[in-house]
Amino acid sequence: MEDKLAWVERELENLKKEGLYTTIRTLGSPQGAWLIVDGRKVLNFCSNNYLGLANHPTLAQKAKEAIDKYGVGPGAVRTIAGTMELHVELEKRLAEFKGAEAAISFQSGFNANLATIPAIVDKGDLIISDELNHASIIDGVRLSKADRAIFKHKDMDSLRDVLKENAGKYRRTLIVTDGVFSMDGDIAPLDKIVELAKEYNAITMVDDAHGEGVLGRGGRGIVDHFGLHGQVDIEVGTMSKAFGVVGGYVAGDRRIVEWLRQRGRPFLFSSAMTVPDTAACLAAVNILESSTELVDRLWENARYFQGAMRDLGFDTGFTETPITPVMLGEEKLAQEFSKRLYEEGVFGTAIAYPTVPKGKARIRVMISAAHSKDDLDFGLEKFAKVGKELGVIS
Numbered sequence: 001m002e003d004k005l006a007w008v009e010r011e012l013e014n015l016k017k018e019g020l021y022t023t024i025r026t027l028g029s030p031q032g033a034w035l036i037v038d039g040r041k042v043l044n045f046c047s048n049n050y051l052g053l054a055n056h057p058t059l060a061q062k063a064k065e066a067i068d069k070y071g072v073g074p075g076a077v078r079t080i081a082g083t084m085e086l087h088v089e090l091e092k093r094l095a096e097f098k099g100a101e102a103a104i105s106f107q108s109g110f111n112a113n114l115a116t117i118p119a120i121v122d123k124g125d126l127i128i129s130d131e132l133n134h135a136s137i138i139d140g141v142r143l144s145k146a147d148r149a150i151f152k153h154k155d156m157d158s159l160r161d162v163l164k165e166n167a168g169k170y171r172r173t174l175i176v177t178d179g180v181f182s183m184d185g186d187i188a189p190l191d192k193i194v195e196l197a198k199e200y201n202a203i204t205m206v207d208d209a210h211g212e213g214v215l216g217r218g219g220r221g222i223v224d225h226f227g228l229h230g231q232v233d234i235e236v237g238t239m240s241k242a243f244g245v246v247g248g249y250v251a252g253d254r255r256i257v258e259w260l261r262q263r264g265r266p267f268l269f270s271s272a273m274t275v276p277d278t279a280a281c282l283a284a285v286n287i288l289e290s291s292t293e294l295v296d297r298l299w300e301n302a303r304y305f306q307g308a309m310r311d312l313g314f315d316t317g318f319t320e321t322p323i324t325p326v327m328l329g330e331e332k333l334a335q336e337f338s339k340r341l342y343e344e345g346v347f348g349t350a351i352a353y354p355t356v357p358k359g360k361a362r363i364r365v366m367i368s369a370a371h372s373k374d375d376l377d378f379g380l381e382k383f384a385k386v387g388k389e390l391g392v393i394s
């Protein structure tokens with residue numbers, strides 16, 4: 001008999017042959033502008049630590065204090081004995097920060113999507129999803145027994161066509177979109193989506209993972225960016241990116257939040273956020289509410305870096321946010337560019353097919369408030385050097 005797991009080796013070999021095998025690098029330092037990666041000091045252009053909160057002294061201090069008072073683990077799922085005062089406080093503060101009626105927290109943004117979509121739509125309902133939505137939305141859609149339809153990326157004619165074609169055929173319709181698309185840094189036309197949703201009485205859901213702490217007044221997110229308070233039914237957020245910790249949440253209509261407490265499966269069947277995570281997230285909300293300084297610095301850095309990259313002759317795609325795709329085209333070129341940057345002391349990941357379409361490979365630079373102007377200049381100098389060397393710019 002053949003070894004029943006031999007296929008795994010073959011598949012792994014195939015990934016390596018096709019250049020699709022992910023090598024996981026190990027950090028020997030906290031998150032920040034500079035990292036020790038596999039023993040080497042490099043400028044960090046890869047992380048989602050938009051505001052530099054991942055190693056912020058106040059967050060760390062609040063986490064320590066919470067451990068002294070409440071211990072480490074929640075000991076149970078939220079609905080049995082895992083809801084601590086900290087969780088309740090965090091949800092109250094998140095709702096206030098977002099200007100929403102209520103909020104519910106989950107262990108991650110991924111879980112928030114898995115919890116929400118199947119709880120909202122079921123057999124006899126329709127989900128309409130942007131073609132470039134995040135994997136966690138796609139998986140949430142897969143967990144629901146509702147029918148699915150896709151609209152072209154940010155294309156409101158396409159969304160209208162799907163709505164029109166299906167009008168009257170379903171009990172409920174859910175329109176779901178990413179807020180900021182993580183590979184291109186472009187923003188969903190949420191105002192227009194809300195308009196169309198009203199016309200067709202559809203429920204609206206936006207996943208604001210990359211807009212949280214970035215868009216809107218003081219980082220209040222995409223709903224605030226468009227001034228749509230009270231008009232988007234479900235706002236999914238993550239506390240793993242700009243908030244610098246880990247965890248997810250849904251903010252929105254209080255009836256939806258109450259329903260998710262009853263029917264969100266990861267809420268009911270997976271243990272609550274840990275004590276230090278919850279306390280650190282609370283500290284992050286407090287920092288964001290007390291000052292716009294970090295968000296302002298993030299945008300200042302993004303404008304500076306993106307402007308200088310364009311001046312150098314690089315194509316930064318369609319970005320409208322601090323996510324900076326440096327468009328290179330060929331998969332092999334992107335790999336080589338990333339490797340050369342790393343040798344020069346800059347950690348910037350190559351992103352290629354199947355994450356983005358074939359021929360649209362790129363280096364994705366993640367700008368942070370943690371970067372100083374000198375850091376950005378160092379990165380720019382290395383991009384210029386490698387770009388010339390590889391014939392990307394002249």
Ligand SMILES: *Cc1c(COP(=O)(O)O)cnc(C)c1O
Binds near residue numbers: 109137239240246247
């Ligand atoms: C990162 C991301 C998530 C996952 O968030 P986690 O809190 O890390 O699980 C979900 N949705 C989108 C759009 C994301 O970019």
